[in-house]
Amino acid sequence: MQQSGKKQALIREYAQLVRRLTPKSQLGLGCLRAFWVGGAICLLGQWIAEAAQRWLSLPLSAAQTAASITLVFLTALLTGIGVFDRIARYAGAGTVVPITGFANAMVSPAMEFKPEGWVLGTGARLFTIAGPVLVYGIASSVIVGILYYFIRW
Amino acid sequence: MxxxxxxxxxxxxxxxxxxxxxxxxxxxxxxxxxxxxxxxxxxxxxxxxxxxxxxxxxxxxxxxxxxxxxxxxxxxxxxxxxxxxxxxxxxxxxxxxxxxxxxxxxxxxxxxxxxxxxxxxxxxxxxxxxxxxxxxxxxxxxxxxxxxxxxxxxxxxxxxxxxxxxxxxxxxxQTGRGLARAVSACVGRVVDLGISDVNNMGAAMAPAAADTLLRFFADTGTAPRDYDRVISGDLGGVGSHLLKEMMRKEGQPLTDEMYLDCGLCIFDGRDDVHAGASGCGCSAAVLSALILPKLRSGKWKRVLFMATGALLSPTSAQQGETIPGVAHVICLEGE
Amino acid sequence: MLTYLKVFLVGGALCALGEVLILKTKLTPARILVVYITAGAALSALGLYGPLARFAFAGATVPLTGFGHALAQGAISAVQETGLLGAFTGGLAATAGGIAAAVFFGFLAALLFRPRPKDF
CATH class of the missing domain: 3.40.47.40 (Stage V sporulation protein AD)
Known part of the structure:
Protein backbone atom coordinates (compact mmCIF):
# COMPACT_ATOMS: atom_id res chain seq x y z
CA MET A 1 0.00 0.00 0.00
CA GLN A 2 1.30 3.42 -0.99
CA GLN A 3 1.18 5.69 1.99
CA SER A 4 1.73 9.37 2.11
CA GLY A 5 4.01 10.87 4.73
CA LYS A 6 1.04 12.35 6.52
CA LYS A 7 -0.61 8.95 6.88
CA GLN A 8 2.61 7.46 8.16
CA ALA A 9 2.91 10.19 10.76
CA LEU A 10 -0.68 9.46 11.80
CA ILE A 11 0.11 5.76 12.13
CA ARG A 12 3.19 6.49 14.25
CA GLU A 13 1.26 8.86 16.48
CA TYR A 14 -1.56 6.34 16.91
CA ALA A 15 0.86 3.53 17.72
CA GLN A 16 2.24 5.69 20.54
CA LEU A 17 -1.25 6.40 21.86
CA VAL A 18 -2.13 2.71 21.76
CA ARG A 19 1.07 1.80 23.60
CA ARG A 20 0.24 4.34 26.28
CA LEU A 21 -3.38 3.29 26.79
CA THR A 22 -3.08 -0.49 26.48
CA PRO A 23 -2.64 -2.22 29.84
CA LYS A 24 0.53 -4.28 30.17
CA SER A 25 0.78 -7.88 31.24
CA GLN A 26 2.45 -8.29 34.60
CA LEU A 27 5.85 -9.66 33.64
CA GLY A 28 7.11 -10.44 37.15
CA LEU A 29 3.98 -12.25 38.26
CA GLY A 30 3.74 -14.16 34.96
CA CYS A 31 7.35 -15.32 35.25
CA LEU A 32 6.92 -16.38 38.85
CA ARG A 33 3.88 -18.50 37.98
CA ALA A 34 5.56 -19.99 34.90
CA PHE A 35 8.65 -20.71 37.00
CA TRP A 36 7.04 -22.65 39.80
CA VAL A 37 4.51 -24.57 37.69
CA GLY A 38 7.10 -25.38 35.01
CA GLY A 39 9.62 -26.41 37.66
CA ALA A 40 7.02 -28.61 39.32
CA ILE A 41 6.20 -30.34 36.03
CA CYS A 42 9.90 -31.07 35.47
CA LEU A 43 10.14 -32.40 39.02
CA LEU A 44 7.22 -34.71 38.33
CA GLY A 45 9.01 -35.91 35.19
CA GLN A 46 12.14 -36.56 37.25
CA TRP A 47 10.23 -38.66 39.79
CA ILE A 48 8.58 -40.71 37.06
CA ALA A 49 11.94 -41.31 35.37
CA GLU A 50 13.54 -42.35 38.68
CA ALA A 51 10.66 -44.65 39.48
CA ALA A 52 10.93 -46.25 36.05
CA GLN A 53 14.66 -46.77 36.58
CA ARG A 54 14.19 -48.27 40.03
CA TRP A 55 11.13 -50.44 39.65
CA LEU A 56 11.10 -51.26 35.93
CA SER A 57 14.92 -51.31 35.83
CA LEU A 58 14.91 -49.28 32.64
CA PRO A 59 18.10 -47.59 31.44
CA LEU A 60 18.20 -43.79 31.73
CA SER A 61 17.11 -42.93 28.19
CA ALA A 62 14.21 -45.39 28.24
CA ALA A 63 13.19 -44.06 31.65
CA GLN A 64 13.16 -40.53 30.24
CA THR A 65 10.95 -41.70 27.39
CA ALA A 66 8.65 -43.34 29.91
CA ALA A 67 8.48 -40.03 31.78
CA SER A 68 7.61 -38.18 28.54
CA ILE A 69 4.87 -40.67 27.70
CA THR A 70 3.42 -40.44 31.21
CA LEU A 71 3.40 -36.62 31.11
CA VAL A 72 1.74 -36.73 27.69
CA PHE A 73 -0.86 -39.11 29.07
CA LEU A 74 -1.55 -36.91 32.10
CA THR A 75 -1.87 -33.86 29.83
CA ALA A 76 -4.32 -35.69 27.56
CA LEU A 77 -6.37 -36.69 30.57
CA LEU A 78 -6.40 -33.19 32.08
CA THR A 79 -7.19 -31.69 28.67
CA GLY A 80 -10.00 -34.19 28.16
CA ILE A 81 -11.69 -33.41 31.45
CA GLY A 82 -11.29 -29.68 30.82
CA VAL A 83 -8.79 -28.83 33.53
CA PHE A 84 -5.59 -28.26 31.58
CA ASP A 85 -6.61 -24.95 30.03
CA ARG A 86 -7.40 -23.58 33.48
CA ILE A 87 -3.95 -24.53 34.74
CA ALA A 88 -2.42 -23.04 31.58
CA ARG A 89 -4.33 -19.80 32.03
CA TYR A 90 -2.61 -19.46 35.39
CA ALA A 91 0.81 -20.81 34.44
CA GLY A 92 1.33 -19.51 30.88
CA ALA A 93 4.71 -20.70 29.64
CA GLY A 94 4.92 -22.94 32.71
CA THR A 95 2.71 -25.45 30.92
CA VAL A 96 3.59 -24.47 27.34
CA VAL A 97 7.34 -25.05 27.48
CA PRO A 98 7.41 -28.55 29.04
CA ILE A 99 6.26 -31.49 26.90
CA THR A 100 2.81 -30.90 28.39
CA GLY A 101 2.41 -27.90 26.06
CA PHE A 102 3.23 -30.04 23.05
CA ALA A 103 0.76 -32.71 24.15
CA ASN A 104 -2.02 -30.20 24.83
CA ALA A 105 -1.41 -28.69 21.39
CA MET A 106 -2.16 -32.11 19.86
CA VAL A 107 -5.00 -33.22 22.13
CA SER A 108 -7.07 -30.02 22.13
CA PRO A 109 -7.58 -29.75 18.34
CA ALA A 110 -8.22 -33.50 18.14
CA MET A 111 -11.17 -32.96 20.48
CA GLU A 112 -12.21 -29.60 19.06
CA PHE A 113 -12.59 -30.69 15.45
CA LYS A 114 -14.46 -33.92 16.14
CA PRO A 115 -17.69 -32.43 14.69
CA GLU A 116 -15.90 -32.20 11.33
CA GLY A 117 -15.43 -35.97 11.34
CA TRP A 118 -12.82 -38.53 12.35
CA VAL A 119 -10.72 -38.16 9.20
CA LEU A 120 -10.83 -34.51 8.17
CA GLY A 121 -11.65 -33.24 11.65
CA THR A 122 -9.74 -35.09 14.34
CA GLY A 123 -7.31 -36.83 11.99
CA ALA A 124 -6.27 -33.84 9.94
CA ARG A 125 -6.46 -31.14 12.59
CA LEU A 126 -4.52 -33.05 15.22
CA PHE A 127 -1.40 -31.33 13.91
CA THR A 128 -2.73 -27.81 13.35
CA ILE A 129 -0.86 -26.31 16.31
CA ALA A 130 1.84 -28.89 17.06
CA GLY A 131 2.62 -29.64 13.40
CA PRO A 132 5.18 -26.83 13.10
CA VAL A 133 6.99 -28.16 16.18
CA LEU A 134 7.43 -31.54 14.49
CA VAL A 135 8.35 -29.97 11.14
CA TYR A 136 11.08 -27.77 12.60
CA GLY A 137 12.18 -30.32 15.18
CA ILE A 138 12.56 -33.16 12.68
CA ALA A 139 14.08 -30.91 10.04
CA SER A 140 16.68 -29.64 12.52
CA SER A 141 17.57 -33.17 13.57
CA VAL A 142 18.10 -34.18 9.92
CA ILE A 143 20.30 -31.14 9.35
CA VAL A 144 22.29 -31.90 12.51
CA GLY A 145 22.69 -35.53 11.32
CA ILE A 146 23.86 -34.53 7.84
CA LEU A 147 26.29 -31.96 9.21
CA TYR A 148 27.61 -34.55 11.65
CA TYR A 149 28.11 -37.06 8.84
CA PHE A 150 30.30 -34.64 6.91
CA ILE A 151 32.09 -32.83 9.72
CA ARG A 152 32.21 -35.37 12.61
CA TRP A 153 32.98 -32.95 15.42
CA MET B 1 -32.12 11.58 1.43
CA GLN B 174 -43.30 1.99 8.58
CA THR B 175 -46.56 1.32 10.40
CA GLY B 176 -47.48 0.45 13.96
CA ARG B 177 -46.20 1.67 17.28
CA GLY B 178 -42.50 1.32 17.66
CA LEU B 179 -39.97 1.08 20.42
CA ALA B 180 -37.93 3.68 18.61
CA ARG B 181 -37.44 5.24 15.18
CA ALA B 182 -34.45 5.36 12.89
CA VAL B 183 -33.69 8.97 12.04
CA SER B 184 -30.39 9.17 10.24
CA ALA B 185 -27.28 7.16 9.65
CA CYS B 186 -23.71 7.31 8.45
CA VAL B 187 -21.98 4.44 6.69
CA GLY B 188 -18.41 4.01 7.86
CA ARG B 189 -15.22 4.10 5.86
CA VAL B 190 -12.71 1.33 6.36
CA VAL B 191 -9.96 2.86 8.47
CA ASP B 192 -6.68 1.20 9.34
CA LEU B 193 -4.03 2.88 11.46
CA GLY B 194 -1.63 0.00 11.32
CA ILE B 195 -2.67 -2.13 14.29
CA SER B 196 -1.69 -5.76 13.73
CA ASP B 197 -2.15 -7.16 17.24
CA VAL B 198 -5.13 -9.52 16.91
CA ASN B 199 -5.47 -9.44 20.69
CA ASN B 200 -6.19 -5.74 20.66
CA MET B 201 -9.30 -5.36 18.51
CA GLY B 202 -10.42 -2.25 20.39
CA ALA B 203 -7.32 -0.41 19.20
CA ALA B 204 -7.88 -1.61 15.63
CA MET B 205 -11.49 -0.34 15.56
CA ALA B 206 -11.27 2.91 17.52
CA PRO B 207 -9.94 5.03 14.59
CA ALA B 208 -12.87 3.91 12.41
CA ALA B 209 -15.27 4.81 15.20
CA ALA B 210 -13.78 8.29 15.54
CA ASP B 211 -13.83 8.79 11.76
CA THR B 212 -17.50 7.86 11.42
CA LEU B 213 -18.59 9.93 14.41
CA LEU B 214 -16.71 13.01 13.22
CA ARG B 215 -18.17 12.76 9.72
CA PHE B 216 -21.64 12.29 11.13
CA PHE B 217 -21.34 15.27 13.46
CA ALA B 218 -19.97 17.45 10.63
CA ASP B 219 -22.78 16.47 8.25
CA THR B 220 -25.58 16.96 10.74
CA GLY B 221 -24.16 19.99 12.54
CA THR B 222 -24.58 18.21 15.85
CA ALA B 223 -22.25 17.38 18.71
CA PRO B 224 -22.11 14.58 21.32
CA ARG B 225 -24.08 16.69 23.82
CA ASP B 226 -27.10 16.68 21.45
CA TYR B 227 -27.60 12.98 22.22
CA ASP B 228 -28.58 11.28 25.46
CA ARG B 229 -25.98 8.65 24.77
CA VAL B 230 -23.34 7.95 22.16
CA ILE B 231 -23.08 4.16 22.21
CA SER B 232 -20.31 2.14 20.60
CA GLY B 233 -20.56 -1.55 19.83
CA ASP B 234 -17.62 -3.45 21.22
CA LEU B 235 -14.59 -1.21 21.59
CA GLY B 236 -14.01 -2.59 25.07
CA GLY B 237 -11.93 -0.92 27.74
CA VAL B 238 -8.90 -0.16 25.58
CA GLY B 239 -10.81 0.87 22.45
CA SER B 240 -13.24 3.18 24.20
CA HIS B 241 -10.39 4.85 26.04
CA LEU B 242 -8.69 5.42 22.67
CA LEU B 243 -11.91 6.71 21.08
CA LYS B 244 -12.44 9.22 23.89
CA GLU B 245 -8.84 10.37 23.56
CA MET B 246 -9.17 10.86 19.78
CA MET B 247 -12.53 12.65 20.08
CA ARG B 248 -11.09 14.97 22.72
CA LYS B 249 -8.23 15.89 20.39
CA GLU B 250 -10.73 16.61 17.61
CA GLY B 251 -12.73 18.98 19.82
CA GLN B 252 -15.79 16.70 20.15
CA PRO B 253 -15.17 15.22 23.59
CA LEU B 254 -17.26 12.29 24.79
CA THR B 255 -17.77 12.55 28.53
CA ASP B 256 -18.39 9.50 30.69
CA GLU B 257 -22.03 10.53 31.27
CA MET B 258 -22.89 10.63 27.57
CA TYR B 259 -20.78 7.74 26.30
CA LEU B 260 -21.43 4.01 26.63
CA ASP B 261 -19.77 0.93 25.14
CA CYS B 262 -21.87 -2.22 24.72
CA GLY B 263 -18.72 -4.25 25.27
CA LEU B 264 -18.52 -2.90 28.81
CA CYS B 265 -22.21 -3.49 29.61
CA ILE B 266 -22.49 -7.25 29.26
CA PHE B 267 -20.04 -8.68 31.75
CA ASP B 268 -19.06 -7.52 35.17
CA GLY B 269 -15.59 -7.48 36.65
CA ARG B 270 -15.64 -11.04 37.97
CA ASP B 271 -15.79 -12.65 34.57
CA ASP B 272 -12.12 -12.75 33.49
CA VAL B 273 -13.02 -11.03 30.24
CA HIS B 274 -10.14 -8.55 30.39
CA ALA B 275 -10.95 -5.58 28.11
CA GLY B 276 -14.65 -6.41 27.74
CA ALA B 277 -17.05 -8.12 25.37
CA SER B 278 -16.96 -8.25 21.58
CA GLY B 279 -18.70 -9.97 18.68
CA CYS B 280 -21.73 -9.27 16.50
CA GLY B 281 -23.98 -10.50 19.28
CA CYS B 282 -22.60 -7.94 21.73
CA SER B 283 -24.10 -4.77 20.25
CA ALA B 284 -27.14 -6.68 18.94
CA ALA B 285 -28.06 -8.01 22.38
CA VAL B 286 -27.38 -4.72 24.18
CA LEU B 287 -29.47 -2.85 21.61
CA SER B 288 -32.43 -5.06 22.41
CA ALA B 289 -31.93 -5.40 26.14
CA LEU B 290 -30.83 -1.90 27.10
CA ILE B 291 -30.98 0.74 24.39
CA LEU B 292 -34.42 0.16 22.88
CA PRO B 293 -36.16 -0.21 26.29
CA LYS B 294 -34.61 3.12 27.43
CA LEU B 295 -35.80 4.84 24.25
CA ARG B 296 -39.24 3.34 24.61
CA SER B 297 -39.62 4.42 28.22
CA GLY B 298 -38.54 7.94 27.31
CA LYS B 299 -35.53 7.78 29.65
CA TRP B 300 -33.42 8.50 26.58
CA LYS B 301 -34.83 10.55 23.70
CA ARG B 302 -32.10 10.39 21.14
CA VAL B 303 -29.06 8.15 20.93
CA LEU B 304 -26.35 7.25 18.46
CA PHE B 305 -25.87 3.51 18.04
CA MET B 306 -22.53 2.78 16.46
CA ALA B 307 -21.38 -0.81 15.98
CA THR B 308 -17.71 -1.31 15.22
CA GLY B 309 -16.09 -4.15 13.32
CA ALA B 310 -12.56 -5.46 12.88
CA LEU B 311 -12.48 -6.76 9.32
CA LEU B 312 -9.73 -9.32 9.67
CA SER B 313 -9.62 -12.97 8.77
CA PRO B 314 -7.20 -15.57 10.15
CA THR B 315 -5.60 -15.64 6.68
CA SER B 316 -5.10 -11.87 6.45
CA ALA B 317 -3.66 -11.78 9.96
CA GLN B 318 -1.26 -14.64 9.24
CA GLN B 319 -0.13 -12.96 6.04
CA GLY B 320 0.85 -9.94 8.08
CA GLU B 321 -1.93 -7.63 6.93
CA THR B 322 -2.89 -4.98 9.47
CA ILE B 323 -6.43 -4.93 10.85
CA PRO B 324 -8.92 -2.73 9.00
CA GLY B 325 -11.69 -1.30 11.15
CA VAL B 326 -15.16 -0.08 10.25
CA ALA B 327 -17.93 1.65 12.21
CA HIS B 328 -21.48 2.42 11.16
CA VAL B 329 -23.63 4.84 13.12
CA ILE B 330 -27.41 5.11 13.21
CA CYS B 331 -29.37 7.74 15.12
CA LEU B 332 -32.37 6.37 17.01
CA GLU B 333 -35.12 8.43 18.64
CA GLY B 334 -38.06 7.56 20.86
CA GLU B 335 -41.55 7.62 19.31
CA MET C 1 17.64 -33.72 47.26
CA LEU C 2 20.10 -31.49 45.48
CA THR C 3 19.08 -33.21 42.23
CA TYR C 4 15.46 -32.21 42.75
CA LEU C 5 16.46 -28.64 43.46
CA LYS C 6 18.46 -28.54 40.21
CA VAL C 7 15.55 -30.09 38.27
CA PHE C 8 13.13 -27.54 39.69
CA LEU C 9 15.36 -24.51 39.20
CA VAL C 10 16.53 -25.27 35.65
CA GLY C 11 13.09 -26.42 34.47
CA GLY C 12 11.45 -23.41 36.07
CA ALA C 13 14.01 -21.04 34.57
CA LEU C 14 13.43 -22.39 31.05
CA CYS C 15 9.68 -21.85 31.53
CA ALA C 16 10.12 -18.36 32.97
CA LEU C 17 12.29 -17.48 29.96
CA GLY C 18 9.44 -18.69 27.74
CA GLU C 19 7.04 -16.41 29.62
CA VAL C 20 9.36 -13.45 29.05
CA LEU C 21 9.46 -14.28 25.32
CA ILE C 22 5.66 -14.55 25.13
CA LEU C 23 5.06 -11.25 26.91
CA LYS C 24 7.92 -9.22 25.51
CA THR C 25 8.16 -10.35 21.88
CA LYS C 26 4.50 -11.06 21.10
CA LEU C 27 5.57 -14.53 19.93
CA THR C 28 2.56 -16.84 20.08
CA PRO C 29 2.95 -20.00 22.18
CA ALA C 30 3.10 -22.11 18.99
CA ARG C 31 6.10 -20.06 17.84
CA ILE C 32 7.69 -20.39 21.27
CA LEU C 33 7.51 -24.17 20.90
CA VAL C 34 9.18 -23.97 17.48
CA VAL C 35 11.90 -21.67 18.83
CA TYR C 36 12.52 -23.95 21.80
CA ILE C 37 12.74 -27.18 19.85
CA THR C 38 15.03 -25.66 17.20
CA ALA C 39 17.19 -23.98 19.82
CA GLY C 40 17.40 -27.25 21.74
CA ALA C 41 18.57 -29.13 18.63
CA ALA C 42 21.12 -26.42 17.79
CA LEU C 43 22.53 -26.21 21.35
CA SER C 44 22.68 -29.97 21.46
CA ALA C 45 24.63 -30.14 18.20
CA LEU C 46 27.06 -27.56 19.56
CA GLY C 47 27.58 -29.78 22.58
CA LEU C 48 26.10 -27.27 25.01
CA TYR C 49 22.86 -28.98 25.93
CA GLY C 50 24.34 -32.34 26.91
CA PRO C 51 26.10 -30.92 29.97
CA LEU C 52 22.90 -29.14 31.01
CA ALA C 53 20.94 -32.39 30.72
CA ARG C 54 23.56 -34.20 32.83
CA PHE C 55 23.41 -31.40 35.39
CA ALA C 56 19.67 -30.92 35.68
CA PHE C 57 18.16 -34.21 34.41
CA ALA C 58 14.41 -33.79 33.84
CA GLY C 59 14.78 -30.04 34.38
CA ALA C 60 16.49 -29.99 30.98
CA THR C 61 14.82 -32.95 29.26
CA VAL C 62 11.14 -32.26 30.00
CA PRO C 63 11.06 -28.73 28.48
CA LEU C 64 10.78 -28.70 24.71
CA THR C 65 14.45 -27.79 24.32
CA GLY C 66 15.05 -31.29 25.69
CA PHE C 67 12.89 -32.67 22.92
CA GLY C 68 15.14 -30.88 20.41
CA HIS C 69 18.18 -32.24 22.26
CA ALA C 70 16.84 -35.79 21.98
CA LEU C 71 16.15 -35.29 18.26
CA ALA C 72 19.68 -34.03 17.58
CA GLN C 73 21.43 -36.67 19.71
CA GLY C 74 19.30 -39.36 18.08
CA ALA C 75 20.40 -38.22 14.64
CA ILE C 76 24.06 -38.02 15.67
CA SER C 77 24.24 -41.49 17.22
CA ALA C 78 22.35 -43.01 14.29
CA VAL C 79 24.84 -41.45 11.89
CA GLN C 80 27.61 -43.05 13.93
CA GLU C 81 25.95 -46.44 13.50
CA THR C 82 24.46 -46.42 10.00
CA GLY C 83 26.02 -43.45 8.23
CA LEU C 84 24.08 -40.86 6.30
CA LEU C 85 20.86 -42.87 6.55
CA GLY C 86 20.92 -42.25 10.28
CA ALA C 87 20.46 -38.52 9.75
CA PHE C 88 16.95 -39.33 8.59
CA THR C 89 16.02 -42.11 11.00
CA GLY C 90 17.77 -41.15 14.22
CA GLY C 91 15.83 -38.09 15.32
CA LEU C 92 12.36 -39.58 15.06
CA ALA C 93 13.47 -42.92 16.46
CA ALA C 94 14.79 -41.24 19.59
CA THR C 95 11.59 -39.26 20.17
CA ALA C 96 9.06 -41.73 18.79
CA GLY C 97 7.68 -42.48 22.26
CA GLY C 98 6.58 -38.93 23.01
CA ILE C 99 5.23 -38.26 19.51
CA ALA C 100 3.31 -41.52 19.25
CA ALA C 101 1.92 -40.97 22.73
CA ALA C 102 0.70 -37.48 21.82
CA VAL C 103 -0.97 -38.78 18.64
CA PHE C 104 -2.49 -41.80 20.35
CA PHE C 105 -3.70 -40.09 23.52
CA GLY C 106 -4.92 -37.16 21.44
CA PHE C 107 -7.05 -39.50 19.42
CA LEU C 108 -8.21 -41.30 22.53
CA ALA C 109 -9.18 -38.01 24.18
CA ALA C 110 -11.20 -37.08 21.10
CA LEU C 111 -12.92 -40.44 21.33
CA LEU C 112 -13.79 -40.11 25.01
CA PHE C 113 -14.32 -36.40 25.66
CA ARG C 114 -15.80 -33.37 24.01
CA PRO C 115 -14.68 -29.79 24.61
CA ARG C 116 -16.50 -28.66 27.70
CA PRO C 117 -18.65 -25.59 27.75
CA LYS C 118 -17.19 -23.74 30.68
CA ASP C 119 -16.64 -20.14 31.62
CA PHE C 120 -19.18 -19.13 29.01
Missing amino acids: RTGRSTLVFEHRPRILSSAAVTGPKEGRGPLGRDFDLVLDDPAFGEKSFEQAERKMFQTACEICLKKAKKPAEKVQALLGGDLENQIMAASLSARALEIPFLGLYGACSTMAESLILGSILTDGGFADPVLCAAGSHYATAERQYRFPLEYGNQRTPAAQWTVTGAGACLLS
Missing part, protein backbone atom coordinates in the same frame (compact mmCIF):
# COMPACT_ATOMS: atom_id res chain seq x y z
CA ARG B 2 -28.54 12.60 1.77
CA THR B 3 -27.25 15.36 3.95
CA GLY B 4 -23.70 16.59 3.96
CA ARG B 5 -21.09 14.37 2.39
CA SER B 6 -21.97 10.99 3.78
CA THR B 7 -25.03 11.02 6.03
CA LEU B 8 -28.42 9.52 5.21
CA VAL B 9 -31.62 11.01 6.61
CA PHE B 10 -34.66 8.72 6.68
CA GLU B 11 -37.65 10.79 5.59
CA HIS B 12 -40.29 8.50 7.08
CA ARG B 13 -38.26 7.58 10.14
CA PRO B 14 -38.82 3.78 10.10
CA ARG B 15 -40.00 2.25 13.35
CA ILE B 16 -38.41 -0.59 15.26
CA LEU B 17 -41.56 -2.53 16.15
CA SER B 18 -39.96 -5.15 18.33
CA SER B 19 -36.64 -6.59 19.30
CA ALA B 20 -35.26 -9.73 20.91
CA ALA B 21 -32.02 -10.95 22.42
CA VAL B 22 -30.90 -14.49 23.12
CA THR B 23 -27.63 -15.05 24.98
CA GLY B 24 -25.46 -17.69 26.57
CA PRO B 25 -25.27 -18.38 30.30
CA LYS B 26 -22.19 -16.22 30.97
CA GLU B 27 -23.94 -13.19 29.44
CA GLY B 28 -27.04 -14.12 31.43
CA ARG B 29 -25.08 -13.84 34.66
CA GLY B 30 -24.01 -10.29 33.75
CA PRO B 31 -25.68 -6.99 34.63
CA LEU B 32 -28.17 -7.21 31.72
CA GLY B 33 -29.06 -10.86 32.41
CA ARG B 34 -32.71 -10.20 33.29
CA ASP B 35 -33.29 -8.05 30.21
CA PHE B 36 -32.51 -10.71 27.61
CA ASP B 37 -35.51 -12.56 26.22
CA LEU B 38 -33.87 -15.94 26.54
CA VAL B 39 -30.74 -16.99 28.40
CA LEU B 40 -29.44 -20.45 27.52
CA ASP B 41 -28.41 -22.85 30.29
CA ASP B 42 -26.26 -24.71 27.81
CA PRO B 43 -23.95 -22.90 25.38
CA ALA B 44 -24.40 -25.81 22.96
CA PHE B 45 -28.19 -25.14 23.04
CA GLY B 46 -28.80 -28.91 22.92
CA GLU B 47 -27.12 -29.17 19.50
CA LYS B 48 -24.24 -31.34 18.34
CA SER B 49 -21.89 -28.52 17.44
CA PHE B 50 -21.44 -24.93 18.55
CA GLU B 51 -22.06 -23.83 14.96
CA GLN B 52 -25.49 -25.45 15.18
CA ALA B 53 -26.02 -23.72 18.51
CA GLU B 54 -25.14 -20.37 16.96
CA ARG B 55 -27.59 -20.96 14.13
CA LYS B 56 -30.35 -21.92 16.57
CA MET B 57 -29.67 -18.84 18.69
CA PHE B 58 -29.84 -16.56 15.64
CA GLN B 59 -33.05 -18.17 14.47
CA THR B 60 -34.61 -18.09 17.94
CA ALA B 61 -33.84 -14.38 18.31
CA CYS B 62 -35.60 -13.76 14.96
CA GLU B 63 -38.57 -15.86 15.98
CA ILE B 64 -39.01 -14.21 19.38
CA CYS B 65 -38.75 -10.79 17.72
CA LEU B 66 -41.47 -11.68 15.19
CA LYS B 67 -43.67 -13.13 17.92
CA LYS B 68 -43.42 -9.94 19.97
CA ALA B 69 -44.55 -7.90 16.97
CA LYS B 70 -47.23 -10.50 16.18
CA LYS B 71 -45.98 -10.81 12.61
CA PRO B 72 -45.70 -14.22 10.96
CA ALA B 73 -42.42 -14.93 9.14
CA GLU B 74 -44.14 -15.18 5.75
CA LYS B 75 -45.23 -11.52 6.05
CA VAL B 76 -41.64 -10.33 6.47
CA GLN B 77 -40.25 -9.08 3.19
CA ALA B 78 -36.56 -9.15 3.91
CA LEU B 79 -34.09 -10.58 6.41
CA LEU B 80 -30.79 -8.74 6.71
CA GLY B 81 -28.16 -10.20 8.93
CA GLY B 82 -24.88 -11.90 9.51
CA ASP B 83 -22.51 -13.41 12.02
CA LEU B 84 -18.82 -14.15 12.49
CA GLU B 85 -18.64 -17.64 11.02
CA ASN B 86 -16.95 -18.24 7.71
CA GLN B 87 -19.53 -17.64 4.97
CA ILE B 88 -21.97 -16.37 7.66
CA MET B 89 -23.52 -19.82 8.04
CA ALA B 90 -25.55 -19.07 11.16
CA ALA B 91 -27.46 -16.34 9.32
CA SER B 92 -27.79 -18.33 6.10
CA LEU B 93 -29.08 -21.45 7.84
CA SER B 94 -31.55 -19.36 9.86
CA ALA B 95 -32.77 -17.76 6.63
CA ARG B 96 -33.21 -21.25 5.19
CA ALA B 97 -35.51 -22.15 8.07
CA LEU B 98 -37.38 -18.84 8.22
CA GLU B 99 -37.98 -18.70 4.46
CA ILE B 100 -37.68 -14.91 4.36
CA PRO B 101 -35.96 -13.24 1.37
CA PHE B 102 -32.41 -12.94 2.62
CA LEU B 103 -29.58 -10.50 2.21
CA GLY B 104 -26.57 -11.88 4.05
CA LEU B 105 -24.22 -9.30 5.53
CA TYR B 106 -20.68 -9.43 6.75
CA GLY B 107 -19.46 -6.46 8.75
CA ALA B 108 -17.72 -8.40 11.52
CA CYS B 109 -18.95 -6.92 14.80
CA SER B 110 -20.48 -3.91 13.01
CA THR B 111 -23.16 -6.15 11.47
CA MET B 112 -26.05 -5.03 13.67
CA ALA B 113 -25.67 -1.36 12.70
CA GLU B 114 -25.07 -2.34 9.07
CA SER B 115 -28.28 -4.35 8.97
CA LEU B 116 -30.28 -1.60 10.72
CA ILE B 117 -29.04 1.01 8.23
CA LEU B 118 -29.80 -1.14 5.19
CA GLY B 119 -33.12 -2.22 6.70
CA SER B 120 -34.07 1.41 7.30
CA ILE B 121 -33.16 2.27 3.71
CA LEU B 122 -35.36 -0.56 2.38
CA THR B 123 -38.25 0.39 4.65
CA ASP B 124 -37.92 4.12 4.15
CA GLY B 125 -37.75 3.75 0.40
CA GLY B 126 -40.84 1.59 0.36
CA PHE B 127 -39.01 -1.43 -1.00
CA ALA B 128 -39.72 -3.83 1.83
CA ASP B 129 -41.87 -3.70 4.93
CA PRO B 130 -41.49 -5.19 7.44
CA VAL B 131 -37.77 -5.96 7.47
CA LEU B 132 -36.03 -8.18 10.00
CA CYS B 133 -32.47 -7.19 11.00
CA ALA B 134 -30.31 -9.54 13.03
CA ALA B 135 -26.78 -10.40 14.08
CA GLY B 136 -25.22 -13.02 16.29
CA SER B 137 -21.97 -14.55 17.48
CA HIS B 138 -20.83 -17.48 19.59
CA TYR B 139 -17.75 -17.61 21.77
CA ALA B 140 -16.89 -21.20 20.90
CA THR B 141 -17.20 -20.84 17.11
CA ALA B 142 -15.25 -17.59 17.11
CA GLU B 143 -12.47 -19.08 19.26
CA ARG B 144 -11.90 -22.09 17.03
CA GLN B 145 -12.05 -19.97 13.88
CA TYR B 146 -9.94 -16.99 14.93
CA ARG B 147 -7.92 -18.36 17.84
CA PHE B 148 -7.51 -21.78 19.42
CA PRO B 149 -9.46 -24.91 20.35
CA LEU B 150 -11.44 -24.51 23.57
CA GLU B 151 -9.27 -26.91 25.54
CA TYR B 152 -6.01 -25.38 24.34
CA GLY B 153 -4.16 -23.82 27.23
CA ASN B 154 -3.13 -20.26 26.60
CA GLN B 155 -3.14 -16.97 28.44
CA ARG B 156 -5.27 -14.06 27.36
CA THR B 157 -3.58 -10.67 27.26
CA PRO B 158 -5.07 -7.73 29.20
CA ALA B 159 -6.35 -6.08 26.00
CA ALA B 160 -8.08 -9.25 24.75
CA GLN B 161 -11.86 -9.25 24.52
CA TRP B 162 -14.40 -12.02 25.02
CA THR B 163 -16.72 -12.89 22.12
CA VAL B 164 -20.34 -12.71 23.22
CA THR B 165 -22.48 -15.80 22.88
CA GLY B 166 -25.66 -14.13 21.78
CA ALA B 167 -27.91 -12.92 19.01
CA GLY B 168 -30.21 -9.96 18.63
CA ALA B 169 -32.94 -9.07 16.17
CA CYS B 170 -35.11 -6.03 15.36
CA LEU B 171 -38.18 -5.76 13.18
CA LEU B 172 -38.46 -2.55 11.14
CA SER B 173 -41.67 -1.22 9.69
